[in-house]
Amino acid sequence: MERFKIETGRMKGAPECMRISKFMHGINNPELTKSLNEHVPRTMEEMMIATTAFIRGEAAAANKKKGHMPWKPQDQSKKHANKRHDFRGHSRDGRGANRFTPLTRTPKEILATEANK
Structure with a gap:
């Protein structure tokens, strides 16, 4: 924005x-383009005020995200660096292996009923 002010200051006679x-x-x-298009400024001063306000809002939002502190202290989270649990010795029953009902008919019987339709 500062560079734009300097460059446009050199343009004499530009409306x-x-x-x-x-x-x-x-x-x-x-987002800035959308904001300026919703209310098109009539003067350069209005435009610079709107742009400055937008930039300050973006900076405040970024600082707010950075400043968010987790509810746990950092030292406790470092204790459990290895989050993969040891599942050796545990059975897999009930974990998706037996979801489907067993077939009661043979593939020949299924194909025979399809051919009859």
Whole structure:
């Protein structure tokens, strides 16, 4: 944003609407673009105020995410570094192995009923 201010300050005689348009087309952040398109600023000052407010909001949101402290202290989480449990000696019964009912008819009988249809 500062670079844009410096560069547009050098453009003598450019109308304000052209400066606003150039700034809006140079934005890479889709949320800022959406925000500016919802209320198109009439002056460069309005645009800079809206952009500055957006940037401050983004920075505050990023700081809020960074500042989130877990409810457990860090030292306790390091105790259980190996999260894979030892399942040797445990049976697998009831863990998906016996989900299907056994076939009561042979494949020949199934194909014979299909052919009769």
